[in-house]
Amino acid sequence: MEEPEPGKALENFRKGLERINSQERYERFLNAGFPVILRDDNRRIEETLQMVETIFGLQ
Numbered sequence: 524m525e526e527p528e529p530g531k532a533l534e535n536f537r538k539g540l541e542r543i544n545s546q547e548r549y550e551r552f553l554n555a556g557f558p559v560i561l562r563d564d565n566r567r568i569e570e571t572l573q574m575v576e577t578i579f580g581l582q
């Protein structure tokens with residue numbers, strides 16, 4: 524599918540990403556009361572799985 528104005532489309536896409544990924548929205552999701560597991564590149568997959576199991580009572 525050809526975009527008649529690719530520059531405008533790309534700028535619109537970038538603005539959408541900025542809104543979605545804003546600090547305000549991040550804080551809102553983080554403090555919404557739902558369990559959150561933040562990414563930690565130092566944590567092993569098995570450790571993350573253990574956290575998920577504990578949060579959702581799967582152990």
